[in-house]
Amino acid sequence: MEKTAQLEIEGRPYSLPIVEGTEDEKAIDVQRLRADTGYITLDPSYGNTGACVSTITYIDGDKGILRYRGYDIAELCERSTFMEVCFLLIYGELPTDEEFSRFKERVLAHSLIHEDMKSFFQSYPGHAHPMAILSAMVCSLSVYHPQLLKAEQTGEEREETISRLLSKVRVLAAFAYKRSVGEAFVYSRPELDYLANFLHMMFTTPMRTYEPDSVVRKALDVLFIIHADHEQNCSTSTVRMVGSSKANLFAAISAGICALWGPWHGGANQSVIEMLEEIHMAGGNYKKFIEKAKDKNDPFRLMGFGHRVYKNYDPRAEIIKKYCDQVLDHLGINDPTLEIAKGLEEAALTDQYFIERKLYPNVDFYSGIIYRALQIPTNMFTVMFALGRLPGWIAHWKEMIEEPGMRIARPRQVYMGATRRDYVPLAQRGSN
Numbered sequence: 001m002e003k004t005a006q007l008e009i010e011g012r013p014y015s016l017p018i019v020e021g022t023e024d025e026k027a028i029d030v031q032r033l034r035a036d037t038g039y040i041t042l043d044p045s046y047g048n049t050g051a052c053v054s055t056i057t058y059i060d061g062d063k064g065i066l067r068y069r070g071y072d073i074a075e076l077c078e079r080s081t082f083m084e085v086c087f088l089l090i091y092g093e094l095p096t097d098e099e100f101s102r103f104k105e106r107v108l109a110h111s112l113i114h115e116d117m118k119s120f121f122q123s124y125p126g127h128a129h130p131m132a133i134l135s136a137m138v139c140s141l142s143v144y145h146p147q148l149l150k151a152e153q154t155g156e157e158r159e160e161t162i163s164r165l166l167s168k169v170r171v172l173a174a175f176a177y178k179r180s181v182g183e184a185f186v187y188s189r190p191e192l193d194y195l196a197n198f199l200h201m202m203f204t205t206p207m208r209t210y211e212p213d214s215v216v217r218k219a220l221d222v223l224f225i226i227h228a229d230h231e232q233n234c235s236t237s238t239v240r241m242v243g244s245s246k247a248n249l250f251a252a253i254s255a256g257i258c259a260l261w262g263p264w265h266g267g268a269n270q271s272v273i274e275m276l277e278e279i280h281m282a283g284g285n286y287k288k289f290i291e292k293a294k295d296k297n298d299p300f301r302l303m304g305f306g307h308r309v310y311k312n313y314d315p316r317a318e319i320i321k322k323y324c325d326q327v328l329d330h331l332g333i334n335d336p337t338l339e340i341a342k343g344l345e346e347a348a349l350t351d352q353y354f355i356e357r358k359l360y361p362n363v364d365f366y367s368g369i370i371y372r373a374l375q376i377p378t379n380m381f382t383v384m385f386a387l388g389r390l391p392g393w394i395a396h397w398k399e400m401i402e403e404p405g406m407r408i409a410r411p412r413q414v415y416m417g418a419t420r421r422d423y424v425p426l427a428q429r430g431s432n
């Protein structure tokens, strides 16, 4: 027996189907609402609106649960690798040995970008933000793969597009970094794995070949796994929205990068470090910043705190915090911002303002401290987030594109503007 919700509008009863997820999430299906009642729903910022059903990622914000295709994030961080998680998110299952080898080979095969693209980087000023470069370059990749821009792709064309993006976005990110520090571009080495190659392209110079040690490689793997997906967040919803017009995947990912850039989203990891450094430079008095964050007349927010979904500790922040201690100890780094972050967290979590609003550290609160320890510059932090999130964006685009009966995303609105009025010629408008 189908479960329904009863709605009465102007004395007339309506039954709306109830949708229940595999984790007992419940939704009222309003797809027929406008046709049947003439009414729409109104939910600015979509806090109560499901845009789709999905089988990719499950979050329980109250319990602090995050699972990719049913696997818990902590277990994946401990036992898996970022490349394996890419396969899991995009194809739905952990790969067999043969599937994984084929996937890695295909990604490795696309580790170069067209030589013409190198000149694009030179046209940017050295201070250009790497997120601006990355979004432009990802969209520009489409110029060199016209055969992958068709609105109706075959499965093989989709796979080709996916593996090229997974491989080349990493190269574009490394080249954006090299441009920002005025160093020569470094090419991928076929004998290195995905992330080791990224670090190689970032930090090898004509004077020294960068060899990441095992602790650094594991820390980066964990950071990328943690960032890999997060269901219908702002940037993933942007990728779905752009992809729903049948724009190509390069364009959709480029749009997702732009959405992620915002300081209320992925850009927060850069803002957190800038905030921690400001507190450090001001003598370490983080209590003043807690008061600023609580002051309604002050636009300042405690960056790295709060979340639309997590009303408990973000499980990703917990994992990153643990790795912060490990990586800094291993590298012998004493970073004052880590102690300030821990003090800030302790002060906020015992403050009624944060407790009442269930504001906890989120994924961005500690991530920048590890990136700094890995010598990643602050303006590259959100690029790192984008590289981690890429498989999630791709998985959601693929899930949407392959959905039978998929339609273009087109929300409605409630119009609150002027009603019908006649045009007034300039001479009759009077002066204001």
Ligand code: SDX
Binding pocket: 229, 230, 232, 233, 234, 263, 264, 265, 266, 268, 293, 294, 300, 301, 302, 303, 304, 305, 306, 307, 308, 309, 357, 359, 362, 363, 364
């Ligand atoms: C990410 O969606 C995802 O899944 C995102 C993400 C992912 O993996 O994709 O998890 C990644 O984007 C993490 C969030 C990174 N952003 C930040 O750390 C920026 C600081 N955080 C806030 O801007 C805010 O918490 C958001 C944007 C994260 C969430 O905003 P919401 O859900 O719209 O919450 P809200 O603005 O309605 O806040 C509710 C209340 C308000 O106070 P009142 O009006 O009730 O008095 O809490 C206050 C807010 O002023 N508040 C904060 C605060 N966050 C919310 N007050 C001070 N400092 C903060 N950080």
